[in-house]
Each structure stands twice: as structure tokens, then as C-alpha cells.
Amino acid sequence: MDWNNLDWGTLPPFFDVKTLKEFLRIGTAAAYEMTRQEGFPAIRVGRSIRISREGLRAWHDRQFGLPPEEEVKNKLKLIL
Structure with missing residues (x-):
């Protein structure tokens, strides 16, 4: 799995978890x-589990030592 080329869009x-497993x-x-991992962007809604796309992306970036997307945008604004 190439974790650096995920199509977040x-x-x-x-x-839900089914979508998570298919995506990854x-x-x-x-x-x-x-x-169940600490810091993973999942919440329980009744008996189901929901994951935030933006939370997953931020979690992914932290796992791979990448700066969060907003931080990159802010740095680009300073450069431009």
C-alpha cells in the first residue's frame, strides 16, 4: 500500500469502518x-463508529512525520 498517494477526495x-478498510x-x-488506537480520529455514534476525513488525514500526516495540510498552506502564503 502506498500511503503517500491516497486519493483523499x-x-x-x-x-464508517467499512469505507476505512476499503480506502486503505x-x-x-x-x-x-x-x-481503538489513542489519537485516531474515530468516534462512536450509538453502536457505529464514524471517522473524520480531515482527522484521518491529519493522523496520517502525523504518523509519517508530515506537517499538517494547514501548516503547509500557511508556509506557502509566507513564501508567496
Whole structure:
């Protein structure tokens, strides 16, 4: 899986674990395990779990040592 070339635009703003596993091309158990990690952007709504697209992107960037997208935009504004 190439985690650096994910198409974030294909995700809705909030989605379920099934969508997470399809997007990341991982198994069901791995997807549920991710939602239990501290700092992962998942919330429980009744019996279901919802994940924030922007939260997932920020979490992804932290995992790979990338600056958050807003930080990059702010730095570009300073340069321009």
C-alpha cells in the first residue's frame, strides 16, 4: 500500500469502518484496531463508529512525520 498517494477526495467528510478498510485496502480486524488506537480520529455514534476525513488525514500526516495540510498552506502564503 502506498500511503503517500491516497486519493483523499474520494472520501466523504465522515465515514464508517467499512469505507476505512476499503480506502486503505486493509482487513476488517486491522481497521477496527486502528479505531481503538489513542489519537485516531474515530468516534462512536450509538453502536457505529464514524471517522473524520480531515482527522484521518491529519493522523496520517502525523504518523509519517508530515506537517499538517494547514501548516503547509500557511508556509506557502509566507513564501508567496
